[in-house]
Amino acid sequence: MAKWKILVRPISILCAAVQNRDTGFLPTTAPPEGFKLQEMTAKESDALKTDYPENAVVVTTIPSIIYRDPPDPDGNSEWIVLGPTKQLVFKAPGYPRAVSKATGLPTYEVRLTQDMGFGMFATRDIKVGELIFAERPLLVMPANFRLLAADVPLPRNVEDIHATQMAILMQSEKTLEYAVDRMSPGNQKAFKALANMHTEDGSGPLMGIIRTNAYLIGSLYDGEKLVEPRQNGYVGICNLGSRINHRLTESCMPNVDNVFSVASFSFQFRASRDIEAGEQLFYAYCDENLTAAERKAKLARYAIVCSCAACAHATPETDKLRKEYEQLIDAHDIKSKTWTKARSVDKSTLEPLLEFQNALIKEGLHGTKKYGLLLGVLSRLYLKLGQHDNAKDCLEKLREYHNLSYIN
Numbered sequence: 001m002a003k004w005k006i007l008v009r010p011i012s013i014l015c016a017a018v019q020n021r022d023t024g025f026l027p028t029t030a031p032p033e034g035f036k037l038q039e040m041t042a043k044e045s046d047a048l049k050t051d052y053p054e055n056a057v058v059v060t061t062i063p064s065i066i067y068r069d070p071p072d073p074d075g076n077s078e079w080i081v082l083g084p085t086k087q088l089v090f091k092a093p094g095y096p097r098a099v100s101k102a103t104g105l106p107t108y109e110v111r112l113t114q115d116m117g118f119g120m121f122a123t124r125d126i127k128v129g130e131l132i133f134a135e136r137p138l139l140v141m142p143a144n145f146r147l148l149a150a151d152v153p154l155p156r157n158v159e160d161i162h163a164t165q166m167a168i169l170m171q172s173e174k175t176l177e178y179a180v181d182r183m184s185p186g187n188q189k190a191f192k193a194l195a196n197m198h199t200e201d202g203s204g205p206l207m208g209i210i211r212t213n214a215y216l217i218g219s220l221y222d223g224e225k226l227v228e229p230r231q232n233g234y235v236g237i238c239n240l241g242s243r244i245n246h247r248l249t250e251s252c253m254p255n256v257d258n259v260f261s262v263a264s265f266s267f268q269f270r271a272s273r274d275i276e277a278g279e280q281l282f283y284a285y286c287d288e289n290l291t292a293a294e295r296k297a298k299l300a301r302y303a304i305v306c307s308c309a310a311c312a313h314a315t316p317e318t319d320k321l322r323k324e325y326e327q328l329i330d331a332h333d334i335k336s337k338t339w340t341k342a343r344s345v346d347k348s349t350l351e352p353l354l355e356f357q358n359a360l361i362k363e364g365l366h367g368t369k370k371y372g373l374l375l376g377v378l379s380r381l382y383l384k385l386g387q388h389d390n391a392k393d394c395l396e397k398l399r400e401y402h403n404l405s406y407i408n
C-alpha cells in the first residue's frame, strides 16, 4: 500500500537535496509476493510544511534551514518523522530555542579507554543535577524501525519472522542512507565515525550505528500519547552523547541521565549523582528496575557483559529491591505527607528508612530521579523529629536532584 499518492521523482535524483527542503518517502511499486528491496521515491516539499498525511514518512532538518540561511549555530538534526508529528515540535512553546550551555570550567573529555573503546570522563567535580553538556542529535528517527519499512509483508508463519526482520533492516537502511546523505559534511563524518557493534547481524552499516548508539526520547511520539517508547516513540543518535559507556565500578547504575528538550530539539546530559573529576561518565543502557538476568539479556544487544558489582553479586534480595524500590519510595512519600499534620511521629520510623536508603545506595540506585523523592521523605521526618540540620542537608541534596528533570 502506497503511503503517498503524489509522487514526483525517484530518490536517486534527490540525493543531493538541499537541507531546506523536506522529503517524503513512498515505495514506487506494490510489494511483491516474496520480499524484494524496494526503491523509494521521494517528493520534495517546503521545509516549513507541517500538514503531512498520517502515514507519510518525512525527512526534515530541525531547526529548518530556510533558503539560504546559515546553519543554526547550535547545529541541525536530520529527523525522520511520521507526517503529523512534525508539527509537535513547531508548536512547542519557545521553539526553536537555543541549546543550553554548561557553565563554569569544561566538564568532560572524550578519550580511549582500555576495554570499552572511546569513553567520556569528567574533567572536574560535577554536582548531581548539573548540566554536563547539551547537544542536538545528528539524527532522530522512529524507535519502531518497522515504520521505515511498512511495506515489508507480515511474516506468514513463525519460520518467516527472522527473514521479515532482515527485510525490515534492509529496507530501513535505504531510508537511513537518504537521511544521512542530507546531513552537513561535518555531521555526516561524525555519524559515520560512531561505534557499530552490529556488523554481523544483518544490520546495514547505518542501521548498525543506530542500534549501537540510539537513546530513547520519551517526549517525542506519534499520536495522542506515548503508548510505549519502542512502539510510537523516537530515538536520537548524538555525536558526543554516543561516547558515553555503560557501567559503574560499583554497581549497574549510571552517573549520567538525559532529558530531551523538544523546544530546543536537544538532549541535555546531567549528572545523576555527584561525580568526581576523573571519573568515567556512564549512562544505563538498560532500565535500573530490571533483575540481573534481565539486564544481562538487554546488554547482550550491545555486546556488553557487565562486570559491575551489582551484576556480579546479584542476589534474589537485590533483584527484589530493584523491582520494588520505586513503589516503595512512592508509598513512603504518600505516608510522609500525613506526618505534616500529625502531632508527632515515632522516632522508630527513622531507622528502617535509613536502612532502605543505605540499601539503595549500596545497589547504586541513588543515581535515579526517584531517589530524590526519598530525600524529600527523609527531610519531612527529620523536621518532625526536630533534627533540623539533617533536614536541611536532605533538602539541599533534593534541590540538586530536581535539576535532573530540568528542561529549558
Ligand SMILES: C[S@@+](CC[C@H](N)C(=O)[O-])C[C@H]1O[C@@H](n2cnc3c(N)ncnc32)[C@H](O)[C@@H]1O
Residues within 6 Å of the ligand: 115, 116, 117, 118, 119, 194, 195, 197, 212, 213, 242, 243, 244, 245, 246, 247, 302, 303, 304, 305, 306
Ligand atoms: C554508545 S557506544 C559507547 C561509546 C563507545 N565505547 C565508542 O567507542 O564510541 C556503545 C558501545 O560501547 C561499548 N561499551 C559500552 N559500555 C561498555 C562496557 N561496560 N563494557 C564494554 N564495552 C562497552 C560497546 O561496544 C557498546 O556497544
